[in-house]
Amino acid sequence: MDFRKAVLCALLAVLLSGLNVDTSYSEDCPLGVMKVTYGRSIDDLPLYVGLEEGFWGKEGLKVELVRLAGEQNIIAAALHGDINAGHLGPPSFFHAVIRKIPVKIVAWLGRAHKGTRCGLHADQKSDINTISDLKGKRIATSGDISARMILRETLLKAGLTFDDIHEIKGIKLDEAMKHEAALRSQGVDVISA
Amino acid sequence: MLEMHGASRLLFSFNDAIPGYVFAGLFFTDKYLKENPQKVRAFLKGLVKAFGYVRDHEKEARRWIPKYCGVEMDVAMKSALRHFEDGREPIEQIYKQQNIMIENGHLPGRVPVEAYIDYSYLPTAD
Numbered sequence: 001m002d003f004r005k006a007v008l009c010a011l012l013a014v015l016l017s018g019l020n021v022d023t024s025y026s027e028d029c030p031l032g033v034m035k036v037t038y039g040r041s042i043d044d045l046p047l048y049v050g051l052e053e054g055f056w057g058k059e060g061l062k063v064e065l066v067r068l069a070g071e072q073n074i075i076a077a078a079l080h081g082d083i084n085a086g087h088l089g090p091p092s093f094f095h096a097v098i099r100k101i102p103v104k105i106v107a108w109l110g111r112a113h114k115g116t117r118c119g120l121h122a123d124q125k126s127d128i129n130t131i132s133d134l135k136g137k138r139i140a141t142s143g144d145i146s147a148r149m150i151l152r153e154t155l156l157k158a159g160l161t162f163d164d165i166h167e168i169k170g171i172k173l174d175e176a177m178k179h180e181a182a183l184r185s186q187g188v189d190v191i192s193a
Numbered sequence: 194m195l196e197m198h199g200a201s202r203l204l205f206s207f208n209d210a211i212p213g214y215v216f217a218g219l220f221f222t223d224k225y226l227k228e229n230p231q232k233v234r235a236f237l238k239g240l241v242k243a244f245g246y247v248r249d250h251e252k253e254a255r256r257w258i259p260k261y262c263g264v265e266m267d268v269a270m271k272s273a274l275r276h277f278e279d280g281r282e283p284i285e286q287i288y289k290q291q292n293i294m295i296e297n298g299h300l301p302g303r304v305p306v307e308a309y310i311d312y313s314y315l316p317t318a319d
Contacts, residue, residue: 088219107218149290154205
């Protein structure tokens with residue numbers, strides 16, 4: 001390919017990219033590429049399985065996982081075309097509906113069940129044994145809406161409210177080692193994770 | 194993970210608080226759905242196969258966790274997983290969670306969501 005042809009090809013690629021035309025076709029993946037967000041979390045296991053077991057390859061699709069945090073960022077990236085599919089928790093979904101954001105949930109990504117181990121964790125040696133024992137205790141949560149909903153429902157089971165506890169907001173759910181340190185140092189009494 | 198390290202014991206699980214709590218949904222923009230229906234169907238077909246694989250071959254599925262999550266294999270083998278079915282959830286469950294948000298002051302009132310959930314791209318249930 002001479003220099004002029006190479007420049008023409010490059011210009012054409014830029015033009016097609018600007019027109020949002022999918023240039024990712026190949027014989028291996030005739031449907032092209034799809035960019036999907038993930039959170040580096042165990043909860044995204046079906047995405048890892050889909051990739052590694054070749055379930056999308058068999059459908060003629062190449063899936064690329066894109067690490068992106070923050071649901072507002074994920075919606076913005078989708079609307080801008082930087083990603084094609086993303087995660088949305090129900091609270092953010094409801095707010096997206098209120099704002100009439102043009103998106104659709106096409107599948108739900110799992111639910112809690114009897115074996116779920118996410119929840120309120122107390123130190124092994126703590127004297128906190130029941131929900132009633134949470135009165136006056138320091139409870140660390142991420143502070144997001146889902147975490148507050150779950151904490152509220154938990155407290156209600158024992159007739160308690162947020163006024164009965166000291167809620168410490170802002171823990172990150174993917175920092176398990178810090179959670180462990182916080183419990184062991186008695187910096188907090190309970191962690192919601 | 195905290196429990197596995199011997200650091201904690203579970204007092205009350207998310208499922209105890211809100212049984213069947215739906216954690217997240219997968220969304221596309223309306224524009225993308227309109228322009229790429231075949232791609233979306235192919236993606237969801239693979240995703241539902243992955244749900245089934247996690248259910249039916251849990252041990253084998255867990256092998257992939259360390260590569261993507263940066264945790265040790267022993268943690269990957271023991272951590273609790275969500276329950277994955279076919280991507281659909283009862284609308285009553287979605288509204289139950291919405292009602293809790295309303296009671297909690299996080300939503301001003303009922304928000305009809307049916308027009309924003311579209312299962313038509315999912316493979317037909319067996």
